[in-house]
Amino acid sequence: MNIRKNHMRLCFDSKSANESFARVAVSAFMSQLSPTLEEINDVKTAVSEAVTNAIVHGYKDESGEVVIDASLWDDGRVIIDVSDTGCGIDDISQAMTPFFTSQPEMERAGMGFAVMQTFMDDVRVTSRPGQGTSVFMVKRVKGSAK
Amino acid sequence: MLKYSRQGTVLTVMLEGELDQNSSQVVREELDNLIEDTRIRHLTLDMRNLTFMDSSGIGVIIGRYRTLARRGGGVSVTGESAHIRRVMKLTGLYTILDNGRGEASSL
Ligand SMILES: Nc1ncnc2c1ncn2[C@@H]1O[C@H](COP(=O)(O)OP(=O)(O)O)[C@@H](O)[C@H]1O
Ligand SMILES: [Mg+2]
Numbered sequence: 001m002n003i004r005k006n007h008m009r010l011c012f013d014s015k016s017a018n019e020s021f022a023r024v025a026v027s028a029f030m031s032q033l034s035p036t037l038e039e040i041n042d043v044k045t046a047v048s049e050a051v052t053n054a055i056v057h058g059y060k061d062e063s064g065e066v067v068i069d070a071s072l073w074d075d076g077r078v079i080i081d082v083s084d085t086g087c088g089i090d091d092i093s094q095a096m097t098p099f100f101t102s103q104p105e106m107e108r109a110g111m112g113f114a115v116m117q118t119f120m121d122d123v124r125v126t127s128r129p130g131q132g133t134s135v136f137m138v139k140r141v142k143g144s145a146k
Numbered sequence: 147m148l149k150y151s152r153q154g155t156v157l158t159v160m161l162e163g164e165l166d167q168n169s170s171q172v173v174r175e176e177l178d179n180l181i182e183d184t185r186i187r188h189l190t191l192d193m194r195n196l197t198f199m200d201s202s203g204i205g206v207i208i209g210r211y212r213t214l215a216r217r218g219g220g221v222s223v224t225g226e227s228a229h230i231r232r233v234m235k236l237t238g239l240y241t242i243l244d245n246g247r248g249e250a251s252s253l
Contacts, residue, residue: 016166016167016168016171017168019166019167019168020164020166020168023198038228038229041198041229044198045198045200045229045233048166048198048200049200049201052166052167052200052202055167056167106205107174107205107206107208107209108201108202108205109201109202109204109205109208109237111201111204111236111237112200112201114201114236114237115200115201115233115236115237118232118236
């Protein structure tokens with residue numbers, strides 16, 4: 001059995017100005033696992049993508065709340081869940097296809113999920129149209145000391 | 147305000163801090179104002195002081211590339227960190243970048 005060493009929950013308004021704060025908060029929290037700089041940057045970037053999606057797609061820049069749950073495990077895993085109660089996703093596999101974006105006019109690259117999948121060890125999306133989306137991500141931190 | 151310099155048809159712009167969806171709105175606007183001058187064909191983004199970039203930055207670069215490609219030019223980047231290079235690689239951005247054209251120093 002793996003033991004959860006620590007947990008935190010962050011809840012903030014769906015404002016773009018919070019993207020930086022959110023990714024920095026998660027990366028500071030995970031520093032307890034002594035990650036490498038590369039591992040920190042991987043998690044920062046994945047969190048930035050998920051939070052941005054909640055704000056610009058989930059809530060379409062309307063007001064709402066984004067919640068991040070993050071936990072650290074004794075086997076070195078960081079588990080992060082970014083959720084919104086926004087519009088939800090109709091077709092998750094289409095949404096996760098590289099270069100797919102529902103907002104091409106906003107110059108979105110359609111690469112957010114591809115970035116999350118490349119930089120994290122596991123990414124799972126659950127969503128219900130009209131109810132919201134949750135992005136569950138796992139990173140195995142090997143760290144520099146271990 | 148973005149720092150920039152122009153040499154003939156090449157505009158070099160210094161990107162600083164973090165480029166995410168929040169900051170990309172201002173950066174996009176400022177870059178568009180700068181490349182409104184149709185004598186400019188090539189944009190070089192100097193990333194030595196850019197500490198973070200996610201896929202929102204990729205969108206900004208592709209958008210400016212489209213404008214300049216219509217004039218027969220393109221975009222190149224210099225000084226990017228290892229992590230930003232990984233983001234650009236995985237999104238295939240380097241295949242459209244025109245590293246060094248019109249600029250003697252890079253590559
Ligand atoms: N939290 C979310 N709520 C609703 N739709 C989402 C959410 N996250 C992603 N999507 C959908 O998935 C698509 C792909 O997301 P992504 O890969 O990050 O690309 P981009 O954000 O550039 O469009 C988005 O265009 C959007 O339609
Ligand atoms: Mg996205």
